[in-house]
Amino acid sequence: MKNTLLTLALASTSLLALPAFAQDASVPAATPASDAYAGGNYQPDQAVGSGNWFINASAGQSHINQGPYDNHPTAYDLNGGYRWKVGPDVGLGLEVGYNDLGNYKLKNAFNSNPVDLTQRRQALRGWTAGVNGHINVWRGLYVSGRAGIYGWKGDGYSDQDINRHHLDKVDYYGGAGLGYDFNDHFSLGLSYDYYHASKNRVHLSTDTASLTAEYRF
Secondary structure, three states: OOHHHHHHHHHHHHHHHHHHHHHOOOOOOOOOOOOOOOOOOOOOOOOOOOOEEEEEEEEEEEEEEEEEEOOOOEEEEEEEEEEEEEEOOOEEEEEEEEEEEEOEOOHHOOOOOOOOOOOOOOOOEEEEEEEEEEEEEEEEEEEEEEEEEEEEEEEOOOOOOOOOOEEEEEEEEEEEEEEOOOOOOOOOOOEEEEEEEEEEEEOOEEEEEEEEEEEEE
């Protein structure tokens, strides 16, 4: 099931570019001083070819069900990058980020229990780098996709081992989302992401469902 969802996420990231080419073919070439490329549903006040720096943050629930693991800790994700308007309704960009998929329990800041549970949990954390797409299907309503490489760290047990292992590796991630652009700068949406992490028979692959807020500069 996870492989099917990841395939759909990767496909959606690639297919987001297709409407851009179809739309560009029907729009006459703009002169340097013309705003003929402006409009559309994605960043309607900007011309095609322009872009924005952006930052987004997500918080939600992660899920791992591999071998001895079956839990749903809170996940956090922070990303930033640059996205170009490649068509009236489409944006494509690059991103880098960092996530933690369950090592911190922030509500413990209000009691005597530790906030950092890294030494007790198997949850992943690591850096991401990849591509993202954003297509506005109707006014502010958008669908999104992202995919890239995931440099992770994690702790866990192999299927037949009582020793806890500290591991790191470069794998991959992919995701898709749905949300609403309230204006040219701010959007809010729901997203699903899958992070593949497996090494030495220790399987820590995790998926997340999150609320994502983005600000575009």
